[in-house]
Amino acid sequence: MSDGVYVKGFVEDVPIVFTADTVASKTVISSKVFKSVNQGRQPALEKSSCLIGAGGTTIQECGKAKFTLKLGPLEITSEAIIADIEDEALLGYDVLKGREHGAADILLSKNKIVLDGVEIPCFQVGKNDKTRRVVVADDLNTPGQSEMIIDVYVSRKEEDDFDHEAEYLVEPSEHLAERYKLAMASTLVNINQATTCKVRVLNPFREEVSLKQDAEIGKAEKIERIVNVIAEQENTRETENQAQVGRVETRSNKHDGDMQLPFEPSTEEKVPRHLHDLFSKTIQGRSEKEKQAIAGLFGKYSSTFSTDELDIGLTNLIEHSIDTGDAKPIKQRPRRVPLAFANEEKQAIEDRLKKGLSKKARHLVQVP
Structure with missing residues (x-):
């Protein structure tokens, strides 16, 4: 239904919804509704004048006749035109102008139309609905x-x-x-x-x-x-x-099930000492199984993290190659540092070498 004011009623024995249209001069019934009327109650149609739509287009019509119309509690006999329209029926001015009591009062605030002294319930359809x-x-x-x-x-x-x-x-x-x-x-x-x-x-x-x-x-x-x-x-x-x-399959559900991890779960006691602080922050709010999985993760990849401020990653680079599967090995460029930190970097390397780092590490670092 498009925006407008509507009235429930009947055309002969067919229940329909009338569209109140004060702009339409004639009451119009759709040909579909007319075909639904019991053949014994269908009036003979007479030729009618040409109907013009709101946009100036011609409306295909079938004829006109007098029908018994029931608008809520009010029953009247009025002439109507049968035409191909989208609405079931248009209640035109020829009906709404009334008879002895004058034109109808359309009271939208009370959802009613007063016609010939009879209150007819109506309803509105608009954007707010x-x-x-x-x-x-x-x-x-x-x-x-x-x-x-x-x-x-x-x-x-x-x-x-x-x-x-x-x-x-x-x-x-x-x-x-x-x-x-x-x-x-x-x-x-x-x-x-x-x-x-x-x-x-x-x-x-x-x-x-x-x-x-x-x-x-x-x-x-x-x-x-x-x-x-x-x-x-x-x-x-x-x-x-x-x-x-x-x-719902969630991450927590997977951990609680039989999901295969790429490492063995472990305990907090086996977490490397240099990862204790990070481990404590990570396990907050986790279940016991999740804590064990995180402990195993930290244990397997502990060498990825620096053990102290002098650990520049050379040990991990030499002793633990990156697993690339069937792909070619990853070639890493020598590590470079800004000139402003060259002396500090050089001193850190020398201290590390004094602690037993192999000579092979000397060629992996270039200090300007």
Whole structure:
């Protein structure tokens, strides 16, 4: 439905929604609605004058006849033109001008039209109606480190029952991550397909999160035109899982499982002394298995780190070659230092050589 004022009613025995159009001089019924009228109640059509649209274009018409129109509680007989229009029916000025009581009063603030002394309910469709609240349909708990398909309600309006294109894009609300520590995937839904809609929420943390019924978690905005729809698909690796909740594979899950590490886990006592401070900072907030894995990592690659301020990396360069697999060996250029630090670098090398470094190291360092 486009923006406008609408009235629920009937043409003969067919329920329709009239579009109140004060600009239209004549009431017009779509040919589709006319074909839906029981043949026994279809009036014979007469030739009518040429209809001109708002843009000056000619509208294809089938003829005119008198119909029984029911507008809310008001029933009248009026002439209407049958034509190929997008709306089900246009309620023109010929009806809205009224009879004994004068022209109709359209009271948008009260959502009603007063015609011939009768109050007719109406509803409005406008840009402000496009954004809807999305709330949880029932109490639920989202387990830690899991994703879940949940039922939600998208707020509805009276005119939604007559909307043939009720597609809405559901997105997380601004406070979802802050208040509930959850994430939600954007989802395209049709609010007229079922009472509730389904969306996916993700709990990336270990703690369980509870959601109460009617908790607002998102917003829905109407999509004017749908190009395509992404079909729902479960995790392809979980071929046997038909449950509502699917586990999320995270780094913590991998460490808790049987993941093969390129080194053996170790203990804090075996961490080299020059890496104790770094190890203490790294293991904060980690599980016991993660601490053992980090200890093993530091143990295997301890020579990568300088042992003291005099360690310039020559020992590691000579004794531990870089493993490049099937690729060619890596050739490193001789180490150079700025002239301002040449004396300090030279002194450090000489001190290191005095402590037993092989002569081979002399050719790996060039000091200007």
